[in-house]
Amino acid sequence: MTVRRQPLSQTQTRVLDLLSAAGRPLSAYDLLGKLRGEGVNAPPTVYRALEKLVREGLVHRIESLNAFVACSTPHHHDMATFAICDQCGLVTELTDRPLQEQLAAMSSRSGFHATRMMVELRGHCAACAAKAHGHGASDHAH
Amino acid sequence: MTVRRQPLSQTQTRVLDLLSAAGRPLSAYDLLGKLRGEGVNAPPTVYRALEKLVREGLVHRIESLNAFVACSTPHHHDMATFAICDQCGLVTELTDRPLQEQLAAMSSRSGFHATRMMVELRGHCAACAAKAHGHGASDHAH
DNA sequence: CGATCGGATGTTATATCATAACATCTATCT
DNA sequence: AGATAGATGTTATGATATAACATCCGATCG
Numbered sequence: 300m301t302v303r304r305q306p307l308s309q310t311q312t313r314v315l316d317l318l319s320a321a322g323r324p325l326s327a328y329d330l331l332g333k334l335r336g337e338g339v340n341a342p343p344t345v346y347r348a349l350e351k352l353v354r355e356g357l358v359h360r361i362e363s364l365n366a367f368v369a370c371s372t373p374h375h376h377d378m379a380t381f382a383i384c385d386q387c388g389l390v391t392e393l394t395d396r397p398l399q400e401q402l403a404a405m406s407s408r409s410g411f412h413a414t415r416m417m418v419e420l421r422g423h424c425a426a427c428a429a430k431a432h433g434h435g436a437s438d439h440a441h
Numbered sequence: 442m443t444v445r446r447q448p449l450s451q452t453q454t455r456v457l458d459l460l461s462a463a464g465r466p467l468s469a470y471d472l473l474g475k476l477r478g479e480g481v482n483a484p485p486t487v488y489r490a491l492e493k494l495v496r497e498g499l500v501h502r503i504e505s506l507n508a509f510v511a512c513s514t515p516h517h518h519d520m521a522t523f524a525i526c527d528q529c530g531l532v533t534e535l536t537d538r539p540l541q542e543q544l545a546a547m548s549s550r551s552g553f554h555a556t557r558m559m560v561e562l563r564g565h566c567a568a569c570a571a572k573a574h575g576h577g578a579s580d581h582a583h
Numbered sequence: 584c585g586a587t588c589g590g591a592t593g594t595t596a597t598a599t600c601a602t603a604a605c606a607t608c609t610a611t612c613t
Numbered sequence: 614a615g616a617t618a619g620a621t622g623t624t625a626t627g628a629t630a631t632a633a634c635a636t637c638c639g640a641t642c643g
Binding site for chain 2: 362363380382384385391393395397398401402405406409410411412413414415416417418419420421422423424425428
């Protein structure tokens, strides 16, 4: 299932595995923390691995969190949509073809040629919205 | 036209004016640079002013640039769409009601309750796309 | 084989973005 | 006067990201 266009290096594989295992966004420094003692001691190595993984479409960068997640369905679409719960930190990758088409249409209608489209929704996931029955939201996230 | 729900302080007004005059995204430190010598000497003041302006819907934060722009049509929508040219740095704020509705629909369909929706397109504006007739793209942006 | 090249990594230093924590000041309301 | 809310100042630090340059290693080719 997991199609890898290019072979991944040791570090790249480790980073991807860590992100997959986490199942949530990790910052470059979160990853660096987990890789210390495995011969990775400085930010550039992590950022370079992430850069490669993003190029390959295996990892997404979530701009509003300054963090990275393993792509749930590696496909290299240059289009990612995320719903980010500000309460519990849950991040869900959504796929919505019509939305992508509409974005592309809006984009080209204005003469803009999009190479990357980011959609990030902030709010509360179903579970947290249910819990918050009116009593104040005491945001956490992270 | 410009509806201000709350009166703005001196600093807040200056920041908004600087952003409006710039007509492009400025970082908090860009603003700080312009405000030194006007009694503003430290980041927190700028960030606090920006925070207020964003709350009021007068300024948007562009996540993928870590920068701020004056809202082209102050309305407090919690929804912003930007097309960012990676070549010349031009940032255009787009409004597309159907897109907003579709996003809201997709969001609620999955039980997610969105309080903020961010859409950022990266690519080339019409002018730059026209210029780049095949000869290599030598990205600039900033 | 030895040369060369691309890709990955190491290493050091620094740039850039953002906030914590605490003090002060002023306007307004009571 | 006392209380409150909002804005700001000030110092320090935390968090994120990259520049610049050196090295290493495996593949390819003459």
